[in-house]
Amino acid sequence: MKEIEIIPEREGQVQRKGNVSAPMACNKKSAAGSVSQRACVFCGSRVVLYPISDALHVVHGPIGCAAYTWDIRGSLSSGQQLHRNSFSTDLREMDVIYGGEKKLLLALRQLIARYKPKAAFIYSTCIVGVIGDDVEAVCRTMTAEAGIPVIPVHSEGFKGTKKDGYRAACEAVATLLGTGSTEDVKPHSVNILGDFNLAGETWIIKKYYERMGIQVVTCITGDAKIEDIRRAHGAKLNLVQCSGSMTHLAKMMEEKYGIPFKRVSYFGIEDMSAALYDTAKFFSNDPTIMQRAQDLVREEVGNIYPQLQAYREELQGKKAAIYVGGSFKAFSLVRALRLIGMQTAVVGSQTGGPDDYKQLAEICDEGTIIVDDSNPLELAKFVLEKDVDLFIGGVKERPIAYKLGVAFCDHNHERKEPLAGFVGMLNFAKEVYSSVMSPVWNFVPRRQPGRAHTGMPSAQEKSVSLEEKTP
Amino acid sequence: MSTLSSQTVSACASCNSFDCDPSTCSARQPVEEIVETAPFAASTEGITAATRNACKLCTPLGACLAFRGVEGAIPLLHGSQGCSTYIRRYLISHFREPIDIASSNFTEDSAVFGGSSNFKTAVKNLRRQYEPELIAVATTCLSETIGEDMKRLFHEYYAENWEEGHPHMVHVSTASYRGTHIDGFHNAVRALVETLAVSGPRTRRVNLLPGMVSTADLQHLKEILADFGLPYTLLPDYSESLDGETWAEYEKLPSGGTPMKAIAETGSAQLSIEFGHTIAGTKTAGQFLEEKFCVPCRSLGLPIGIGETDAFLETLGTASGRTVPAKYRQERGRLVDSLVDGHKYVFGKRAIVYGEEDLVAGLCAFLCEIGVEPVLCASGGESGRLEEAIKTAHPAPLRKSMAKMEIRGGVDFAEIGEDAERLKPDFLIGNSKGYKIAKKLNVPLIRCGFPIHDRIGGHRLLHLGYRGAQRLYDEIVNALLEAKQEGSEIGYSYL
Ligand code: SF4
Numbered sequence: 032m033k034e035i036e037i038i039p040e041r042e043g044q045v046q047r048k049g050n051v052s053a054p055m056a057c058n059k060k061s062a063a064g065s066v067s068q069r070a071c072v073f074c075g076s077r078v079v080l081y082p083i084s085d086a087l088h089v090v091h092g093p094i095g096c097a098a099y100t101w102d103i104r105g106s107l108s109s110g111q112q113l114h115r116n117s118f119s120t121d122l123r124e125m126d127v128i129y130g131g132e133k134k135l136l137l138a139l140r141q142l143i144a145r146y147k148p149k150a151a152f153i154y155s156t157c158i159v160g161v162i163g164d165d166v167e168a169v170c171r172t173m174t175a176e177a178g179i180p181v182i183p184v185h186s187e188g189f190k191g192t193k194k195d196g197y198r199a200a201c202e203a204v205a206t207l208l209g210t211g212s213t214e215d216v217k218p219h220s221v222n223i224l225g226d227f228n229l230a231g232e233t234w235i236i237k238k239y240y241e242r243m244g245i246q247v248v249t250c251i252t253g254d255a256k257i258e259d260i261r262r263a264h265g266a267k268l269n270l271v272q273c274s275g276s277m278t279h280l281a282k283m284m285e286e287k288y289g290i291p292f293k294r295v296s297y298f299g300i301e302d303m304s305a306a307l308y309d310t311a312k313f314f315s316n317d318p319t320i321m322q323r324a325q326d327l328v329r330e331e332v333g334n335i336y337p338q339l340q341a342y343r344e345e346l347q348g349k350k351a352a353i354y355v356g357g358s359f360k361a362f363s364l365v366r367a368l369r370l371i372g373m374q375t376a377v378v379g380s381q382t383g384g385p386d387d388y389k390q391l392a393e394i395c396d397e398g399t400i401i402v403d404d405s406n407p408l409e410l411a412k413f414v415l416e417k418d419v420d421l422f423i424g425g426v427k428e429r430p431i432a433y434k435l436g437v438a439f440c441d442h443n444h445e446r447k448e449p450l451a452g453f454v455g456m457l458n459f460a461k462e463v464y465s466s467v468m469s470p471v472w473n474f475v476p477r478r479q480p481g482r483a484h485t486g487m488p489s490a491q492e493k494s495v496s497l498e499e500k501t502p
Numbered sequence: 503m504s505t506l507s508s509q510t511v512s513a514c515a516s517c518n519s520f521d522c523d524p525s526t527c528s529a530r531q532p533v534e535e536i537v538e539t540a541p542f543a544a545s546t547e548g549i550t551a552a553t554r555n556a557c558k559l560c561t562p563l564g565a566c567l568a569f570r571g572v573e574g575a576i577p578l579l580h581g582s583q584g585c586s587t588y589i590r591r592y593l594i595s596h597f598r599e600p601i602d603i604a605s606s607n608f609t610e611d612s613a614v615f616g617g618s619s620n621f622k623t624a625v626k627n628l629r630r631q632y633e634p635e636l637i638a639v640a641t642t643c644l645s646e647t648i649g650e651d652m653k654r655l656f657h658e659y660y661a662e663n664w665e666e667g668h669p670h671m672v673h674v675s676t677a678s679y680r681g682t683h684i685d686g687f688h689n690a691v692r693a694l695v696e697t698l699a700v701s702g703p704r705t706r707r708v709n710l711l712p713g714m715v716s717t718a719d720l721q722h723l724k725e726i727l728a729d730f731g732l733p734y735t736l737l738p739d740y741s742e743s744l745d746g747e748t749w750a751e752y753e754k755l756p757s758g759g760t761p762m763k764a765i766a767e768t769g770s771a772q773l774s775i776e777f778g779h780t781i782a783g784t785k786t787a788g789q790f791l792e793e794k795f796c797v798p799c800r801s802l803g804l805p806i807g808i809g810e811t812d813a814f815l816e817t818l819g820t821a822s823g824r825t826v827p828a829k830y831r832q833e834r835g836r837l838v839d840s841l842v843d844g845h846k847y848v849f850g851k852r853a854i855v856y857g858e859e860d861l862v863a864g865l866c867a868f869l870c871e872i873g874v875e876p877v878l879c880a881s882g883g884e885s886g887r888l889e890e891a892i893k894t895a896h897p898a899p900l901r902k903s904m905a906k907m908e909i910r911g912g913v914d915f916a917e918i919g920e921d922a923e924r925l926k927p928d929f930l931i932g933n934s935k936g937y938k939i940a941k942k943l944n945v946p947l948i949r950c951g952f953p954i955h956d957r958i959g960g961h962r963l964l965h966l967g968y969r970g971a972q973r974l975y976d977e978i979v980n981a982l983l984e985a986k987q988e989g990s991e992i993g994y995s996y997l
């Protein structure tokens with residue numbers, strides 16, 4: 032096979048630890064003609080706001096953008112399930128020519144009357160950005176008419192990257208802050224920012240804090256109700272997970288309401304414990320909180336440790352490639368893998384910043400490939416070069432791994448098993464183990480040199496190997 | 503072609519001027535006025551202005567899928583990045599294969615000044631990375647709306663970059679506000695023959711244009727064509743490229759697909775066979791070949807069920823001068839035998855059928871053949887020919903069953919769900935997106951078509967031919983038996 036090349040424009044976005052001259056050239060638009068694993072601004076906004084379950088999410092544009100984001104995430108809700116629908120203005124040719132405002136307005140009237148949501152988010156897609164619909168004005172009108180917040184989300188796909196979508200989502204959420212009562216908010220209280228309650232993960236984390244005696248006011252946006260968001264400004268501390276998506280909101284809240292924030296991660300024992308301890312330290316005026324945090328960690332780790340050890344013995348020395356959306360998650364994964372004896376040979380993200388990549392390089396082993404905004408060809412090249420045993424990524428990376436006969440762990444928004452918290456670490460180990468140790472890899476070409484295409488040996492090959500064995 | 507392409511980049515929609523900023527245009531109707539004039543829909547009667555849980559996908563998805571069925575082709579979406587990523591993700595979740603679709607990655611500048619430089623860079627990067635034989639371009643809503651003139655872009659590009667051995671390029675216009683994924687699919691196939699077919703002395707070749715079917719269906723069609731001893735062009739053919747073996751090394755472009763040469767030869771074939779009653783008479787690839795190269799086009803329904811498969815095999819018989827091979831006569835015989843064995847279990851059962859229009863027409867005809875009553879035939883497609891297609895697919899003695907049938911084009915899953923509550927079907931048949939409706943009604947869902955996102959092997963489901971009918975029949979009967987078994991306390995182990 033001919034060597035897979037790295038597009039020249041992308042050379043600054045691939046590094047090898049131990050051989051790095053300049054900082055990572057990230058935060059770039061993807062090169063034209065590459066098959067990026069990234070989505071668009073709209074995608075960024077949509078994933079962040081998606082879990083708000085009692086709001087109407089209306090995608091203003093042609094049908095695709097809405098259809099592809101229908102019920103695609105595993106974000107659970109304890110109440111309404113409105114978010115699991117896909118509402119679209121489904122613009123047609125005439126709307127594109129004469130403007131889509133009228134259709135949007137009508138759609139909102141009908142949908143609000145039917146579903147009685149607590150708020151509505153209106154996402155602008157690419158086309159809306161060029162036909163110049165005044166979405167703001169429609170939203171203002173509908174807010175007045177329907178008596179609920181109707182919030183425009185400026186998420187035209189081409190106006191930046193997924194990160195800009197996160198930002199637009201934060202700004203949409205910010206319009207709700209400060210509008211609810213904070214009466215019952217306790218002095219030891221936090222908001223969880225950037226957890227989306229995939230497979231119920233928010234609930235797991237929330238319980239930990241409650242066991243420590245800390246009130247969780249709101250999670251933005253995992254299992255969030257509009258009412259909760261309205262009073263989030265009452266909390267004393269913001270805990271920001273998934274740094275890429277929510278730092279902007281945390282900063283806004285710091286500025287406006289004086290709420291400090293901490294970056295945390297809930298993946299892996301080390302990061303999970305650190306998150307709890309950091310929070311306890313913040314509320315140091317009540318030493319019992321730290322005491323309870325320590326008890327909790329001891330108990331939880333004690334519960335899972337023996338099983339983790341067993342996995343570790345089996346997985347020791349195996350190599351992994353990581354390619355995820357946010358770089359902060361990548362840190363946690365490198366550490367979590369190390370905990371189960373595995374080494375990270377390739378690590379990358381869609382949206383990391385220069386500092387993130389520097390930090391990544393610090394925690395990785397020599398020779399690790401670090402990459403920003405990669406594509407299928409590159410990822411395949413790295414996987415083969417490093418001969419990894421496991422790939423951690425999302426649904427778009429899965430077929431690359433499988434096609435090459437490499438084990439895979441889904442660490443993206445579609446996962447159906449909780450991977451956060453202590454119990455999540457165990458689930459993670461279990462999932463890695465059950466993929467890496469599967470006997471099916473015995474049959475894939477990669478592990479059967481000389482049998483490039485078919486797993487079964489041909490008749491001729493068989494007779495040869497028999498002869499070889501006869502002394 | 504695009505009615506918008508006469509406009510230059512970013513002409514204002516209200517005043518049609520090129521230098522106007524649409525958001526501040528004075529000719530624009532103020533939103534306050536729109537509020538006054540838009541009818542108030544306070545009642546919950548019908549949601550007319552919004553699509554809720556669409557029963558269709560966007561046009562470029564169909565085009566990309568079709569292009570993936572051409573050997574050595576790489577699809578390139580001219581527009582912004584999100585579309586290609588979403589479409590890939592959606593296709594990958596069904597096929598479980600790598601599906602590379604490139605994008606020219608529009609920025610704000612490209613949206614204002616046009617994407618010409620993005621396009622050129624994209625082609626260069628694709629050539630370097632993938633070494634394709636064909637670069638298959640589809641224009642998304644965005645590039646269509648700003649009126650990108652692809653003919654001119656191709657021209658400009660070639661003028662600067664043409665060289666011996668340069669990959670071919672083909673373009674299909676796929677604005678999603680015109681049509682659905684099925685239109686994108688058919689238009690892409692048409693674009694392929696328009697660009698690549700050449701005339702030549704008439705051959706025995708048959709062009710088979712099957713439309714959007716599964717990889718198992720494509721395999722089966724190839725087997726049938728070979729058994730009739732016919733040289734053929736099956737276009738597109740993603741049976742291998744989207745259902746292949748595990749690789750030893752990464753293949754930039756998966757093997758398989760209709761060879762470019764075979765597409766060229768469609769112009770000299772003796773006959774084109776095109777599946778799909780709803781596309782009959784429209785501007786399809788088959789029509790084009792007929793008009794341009796005088797290759798007669800025979801339009802048939804998807805060969806689902808006995809009647810439609812008979813018609814297909816008869817057509818092949820005529821084209822090949824052979825009788826239907828014994829293998830298929832036996833398959834038909836065994837199918838009929840099994841219909842007899844199971845007829846009581848399915849007779850009078852009520853079904854809701856949904857999906858692409860031609861698939862619905864085919865399934866509906868098959869259900870009528872076995873005594874099931876399709877109470878609702880629904881599609882997100884808006885060709886306006888669904889009813890006609892269903893009628894055509896029905897042999898005269900079965901037309902009676904059409905009387906009680908509701909046929910609805912242009913609907914979404916919310917509407918199908920509302921109808922389902924009223925119609926109380928015994929089962930649903932269609933893609934996996936109807937699962938929630940089936941779950942709510944507590945009835946079985948027979949998965950078929952596209953997409954199947956909640957089961958493995960969705961692309962390997964066979965629908966076509968007697969064999970496909972056999973598989974569908976067994977599955978329907980067994981699902982009904984299981985529902986009966988599960989719904990009873992007695993614990994029958996003998997049904
Ligand atoms: S903009 Fe058009 S092409 Fe892109 S995803 Fe939306 S509907 Fe599909």
Ligand code: SF4
Pocket residue numbers: 071072073074092095096155156157158186187188189582583584585586588643644
């Ligand atoms: S049209 Fe724009 S907003 Fe919609 S998916 Fe494509 S890039 Fe994203």
